Amino acid sequence: MNKYNKGTSTTQSKTYFDAFDDFSYVSNPVPDGAWSYGYTGTLGGDFNLYTTQSKSYQQHSSLPLRVWQGPGNYDPNVIKNDTGTDMYSHDGVFNPKSSYLHFHPGPRGEYSVIRWTCQTSGTYKVSAGFRSLRTINPPTTTDIHVLQNNASLFDGAINGFYVDGEKTYEGTLKLNIGDRIDFTVGYGDDKDYGYDSSGLKATIEKIDQ
Numbered sequence: 047m048n049k050y051n052k053g054t055s056t057t058q059s060k061t062y063f064d065a066f067d068d069f070s071y072v073s074n075p076v077p078d079g080a081w082s083y084g085y086t087g088t089l090g091g092d093f094n095l096y097t098t099q100s101k102s103y104q105q106h107s108s109l110p111l112r113v114w115q116g117p118g119n120y121d122p123n124v125i126k127n128d129t130g131t132d133m134y135s136h137d138g139v140f141n142p143k144s145s146y147l148h149f150h151p152g153p154r155g156e157y158s159v160i161r162w163t164c165q166t167s168g169t170y171k172v173s174a175g176f177r178s179l180r181t182i183n184p185p186t187t188t189d190i191h192v193l194q195n196n197a198s199l200f201d202g203a204i205n206g207f208y209v210d211g212e213k214t215y216e217g218t219l220k221l222n223i224g225d226r227i228d229f230t231v232g233y234g235d236d237k238d239y240g241y242d243s244s245g246l247k248a249t250i251e252k253i254d255q
Contacts, residue, residue: 060078060080060165061251061252061255062249062250062251062252063080063081063162063249063250063251064248064249065081065147065160065162065229065246065247065248065249066126066144066145066146066147066247068080068081069081069112069126069128069147071099071101071112071113071114071126071128074095074096074097074099074114075095075163078165079163079165080162080163080165081160081161081162081163082095082161082163083095083096083114083124083159083160083161084096084159084161085116085122085152085156085157085158085159086156086157086159086230087154087155087156087157088155088157089157089191089193089230089232090193090196090197090198090228091157093159093161093228094116096114096115096116096123096124097117098114098115098116098117099112099113099114099115100112100113100115101113109127109133109135109141110129111125111126111127111133111141111148112125112126112127112128113125116152116156121150121151121152121153121156121158121239122149122150122151122152122156122157122158123148123149123150123158124147124148124149124158124160125141125147125148125149125150126147126148127141127142127143127148129143130143131143134181137182137241138180138181138182138183139179139180139181139243140179140180140181140208141179142179142245145247146175146177146179146245146246146247147160147245147246147247148179148243148244148245149231149244149245149246150231150239150242150243150244151188151231151232151233151239151242152233152239153239155232155233155237155239157191157230157231157232158230158231159228159229159230160228160229160230160246160248161226161227161228161229162226162227162228162229162248162250163224163225163226164221164222164223164224164225164226164227165223166223166252167221167222167223168220168221168252168253168254169218169219169220169221169252169253169254170218170219170220170221170250170251170252170253171216171217171218171250171251171253172192172199172215172216172217172218172219172227172248172249172250173214173215173216173248173249173250173251174192174200174214174215174216174229174246174247174248175212175213175214175245175246175247175248176190176202176204176212176213176214176229176231176244176245176246177204177208177210177211177212177213177244177245178204178206178207178208178210178243178244178245179208179243179244179245180207180208180241180243181207181208181209182207184240184241185205185206185207185241186204186205186206186207186241186242186243186244187203187204187205187233187234187235187236187238187241187242188203188204188231188232188233188234188242188244189201189202189203189231189232189233189234189235190202190203190204190213190230190231190232190244191228191229191230191231191232192215192217192227192228192229192230193226193227193228193230194219194221194225194226194227194228195225195226196226196228199215199217199219200215200217203234203235204234204244205234208245212247218253227250229246229248231244231246
């Protein structure tokens, strides 16, 4: 459950942010402006908001998933399973009912980005877990990153399956209004975006009240 100062839910008083729980398929950025979804052509490059929203992922059209996606293709994208039930696609992608958003790089090397923008200056604890969402061959092969204002805080790679667990980042950061934290996935060293379904679990908490 989200935590708020004095029981309010205004942007200025909100102190706890969860990428999965706060996901919005109504607007991008989300209504309070903290989270937004988009893509970049290069790591840390110009950020382009996803403008296409759908109630299913075209590649897995039988699944009722909430999707923000790039122009002219279903990838890159950011996806949430908000059905309350774990879901599996026909080609072995696990879409959990909680915790992990699904995000996927694009065919021309686009990085899919889940961005958080600071609304209130202060000290924040940033936590992230990245993992493959694939359950059968072929494995996910992606590069993963956490950026602060386009500068790298964490760089890693996913090469495997959901059962292989998380690659994690945790940091305590002093942030000013407008500072950006980007959780980013690219298509990896093989430069092939196919079968690159990746999961992100991310929370950001203001710790100086």
